[in-house]
Amino acid sequence: MLEVKSVYKSYSKTGISFRRGRVPVLDDVSFQINTGEWAALVGESGSGKSTLSRLVLGLEKADSGSLLLEGKDAAVWMKENRGQMSVVFQDYITSANPAFKVKDIIHESWKTAGGNKSIHETVESLMRKVGLPLEIKNRYPHELSGGQLQRVCIARAISTSPRFLVLDEAVSSLDVPVQAQILQLLHQLKAELDLTCLFIAHDLQTVAYLCDQIIFLNDGKIVEQIETKYLANAQSAYAKRLLEAVIRFKV
């Protein structure tokens, strides 16, 4: 489904400086995700995960290398398949328009994706699908809890019945019980919908819950790509360090 081939990306240094330079963010990144697969991109803050997700979403352009979706250039694919790629961001507060009601938020991307006649799902059925009570339909974002608003964002993301979904730290800023609920919801969506997903996270525990394969990104380089079921046998030093850093809860 998604094929990333030797992608480079750097940002220019900011500030007044005589030495003009560029900071490399992604350095020869290549990987692929097969159709129907859920892949996790794991790394520390500053490792370039968010930059990579922005490239995949077409919000920024790579310096060199190519991003292919179903064999086509990502930009072309997106034009041909409007609304087929969706995203859920970490910061649910800034990703919902504060002046919109819940129903408008969910409806919005559905409307802008326009021309797509195959969508018959109503706001109500979407809300039911993500486990939101229908009475909050006319509320504004600030009247919802974090977990509810993130559910609204997920409902908006799946409203156009996308085939490719990017979850950029979608559960990281929620507290543990709510995280568990959202992961359960995503797990259920994974079973119900025909989705390919790129899940960006820094917590291996949440990733192991959902994804089929895990890609480790360190300092802009991919250090290891491994199937989740073999996670315990990860070879690279970085992956081992991350595995050790996990805060376990023992029973």
Added chain:
Amino acid sequence: MKLLEVKNISIYDTQTKNGIIKDISFALEHHRNLGIVGESGSGKSMMIKGILRLMAPGMNASGAAYFEGEDMLKMSAKAIQNIRARHISMIPQDPMSAFDPLDTVGKQMMETLCENLKISKKEAKQISLHELERVGIKEASQVLRKYPHQLSGGMLQRCMIAIAAASKPDIIIADEPTTALDAITQSDVIATFQRLHTQLGTTFIFISHDLGVIQQLAQDVLVMKDGKLVEYGGTGDVFHHSKNEYTKYLVDTRIKLTRSFEKLMREESCDA
């Protein structure tokens, strides 16, 4: 003698008379760290602010909080200021926004130390360097010269811990110390806390929604829900043999979250 004893503390809004914290009592013993857990909005931070008298205007606390036999809720402003400066330090929730972006970290550290410990600038600098090294920052003199935006979240969090530890307080309160950090930094920060606990003998209060963090760091735990105390006891007892529905729910969700990960890791130990 107990280090800190909180008796029937309640916090309410003076205008609406709405209770935010309802009748909570707990005690902190020497060298026994306390963890406070609960969902967001359960009043964990509010209670601590109430005890230290850092509440927003319009909030009022009743009950008693005894530190060295004196009630902190009734003492003079100067006396409570002295306790906050020398005896009970607090590490605020968000390290990124807790520093002033317009001043270097070093200046802010030294300012705090001069004010709290009544020492000269030179001494303050010595102590800052020493404390930064203690929390595991290698190039301490470099870090002192940096502005907050030039440091990562984990570094700032460690600077905060260094400031809190510098006055050698009896108690350090850490409000969600790991929430804003990524996995590797989280475990570094936890190791720093453990080192301070054994080296300096500081007693900690940790506020967190992550049971894993609490389990590693605290000997006692207090579970809160909607401003009420749900359960209070030894960490092992509360997490393993809880009879309370809500505690069980918290433990279950945490287990559910990690079940697949733990399963994968167990398979490894079987192979080995």
